[in-house]
Amino acid sequence: MTQPASQEGVQLQTDLEDEVRELERQLSAARERLSAQKRQDPSPDAAGATPLTTGLPVRHRPTRTGRGRGVDLAYDPKDSFAEHHHLLLLSDSALPLGSFAFSSGLESYREHVRAAAITTAASKTPQQQSQTPRKPTWSFAEFLPLSLSSYASTTLPFVLAAHREPRRLAELDDALDAATICTVGRRASCAQGRALLGIWEKSLVGDLTAAGTVAGGGGDEGEDRESALSEDEGDHVREELIDILAIIKSYSKLLRSSSNSGSSTTPSTTTTTTPPSAIPPVSAHLAPLFGVVARALGLGAHQTAYVFMLSHAKALVSAAIRAGMFGPFQAQKILAGAEIRGLLPALVAREWDTPVEEAGQSSPVVDLWIGRHEILYSRVFN
Template identity: 50%
Template structure:
């Protein structure tokens, strides 16, 4: 009896182990099947919640972003490359004076720091923002006030050189709008209708003032200045700040984008002038434009002037008017301002 039990016990243990292995394999197969079904359900739910969008549905193809890239392009032919905004005059008026050969000793004087772009940029940006950014923001918020804002800005500019630069770039921007940008707006849209009501009459006033001033000056020359109203101020001058704000509003840019692009374009013009003036090279120019310091400066002046009305706009750096105004008395110059 003991021998029979000794022979059958190992056989029963082997069968039990095989049965346990089969049960584990069955449970593993069931678990894998459940996992596969769960993955399929998650894939179906993911496809239903987040569909794959076509390129035409992305934000990059919006008209506002397209105009954003156009208006922020350095190749926009505004003629800003011809103006240094006082940088050339700043360099000329801050040169170190030659040492005197007088035998009489003079007490030592503390030398001012040499002119540098890092010193000029914050002053120029602050001045540009305080004098012109309120007009950009006001024209964006109410483009119908374009003519009034243009006339108000023209009456507040005391520097002839700065006024000439603003008018030249503003008229260039208006010409670009008429020849290129206006045709890109969808016909019959609200932006196109508003542009027809605002910019077309403004452009007509500008052409009328230009033709009347030329005819009045010729008649004044022939008649000895006896014509009536030949020296009256023109109805519009087409300054850059209000025109830029109105055009950005019509093309769908946000107010924050408008303010940032306007000031960043000024920084790019200054950097370009510094490169041509030999202050630094093109790689340093790109480093300056990409620096966090420039981003923080632009953000700070935008926040400072965000709620400034045109009645409160004014020069925050008075010496900038002196540098810009004295540009015409330089012995040699490569810029128009």
């Protein structure tokens, strides 16, 4: 009986030694995480403000340990929450771009199709009218893919080009302005672009600078974006952000100078020739500016393109609700449906390699609907 008892004691001692080594490993890992967290914590700014998390209670999650191995369930501050934070902000329907004021041709489409149906019905005899099955004269399901395809073919190449080459912002804005033949669509694009520029200047750029992302500090955003980068690569990211900040600032100055000189995004109704000196250097179109702002906020090209197209889809659905075409539950059903989930990636893939020189209208009738919106007898949208 002595030998088995001795073997049991040796096994127990071995297990205890394994457990001690595991606890020491976890303690060492916890110390490393604590040191990393201390390096990440931003210092108070010059005004003496303190982070909002100061004074909050700290919860320590236990670590589940198995025989010979540990399963760490502790919260990791480097989870990808911050990576998606600006993605969610840009995709928010409450982002004050002013898109709710425009229907992108939806209201005009409904009225023109309805008028065409009335004209067609009036040309038929009573017997023909009774034999013709009644059905809705317009269909949102028909308009939605047309509008999305049109929007992708005309603007998405400019979004991607600006995201890939932010220095071309003013050049791309000018090219898009020249390629936009519909006055109503141009006015809507410029209005939303100016709104996005205002959001950037008043709400976004200050937060990036305060967090140390642009200035090269140790803010949370900078740490999240540079956690997997070497020191040299991290410096490159900071330099790129500084360049983008300067590009947008210069772009904003050009826009203000054109506004102060009396130029306007609304074309003149007179027939006089506009001298080249009076042509505004930039018009603040939404598409190229969205690409540059998304790049500055850390969004990838695929994310930027998808959010841009999803925002247009949500704007169309919102316009349909306010026009009384359907209710909010049907709207969410459309946005969550398989058609939208399949159509948006397909459009992004279609325009992924399209150069801006080849960007053009894929559905000319959409331009007609948008352009004729102003002649409607009564209308809800601008």
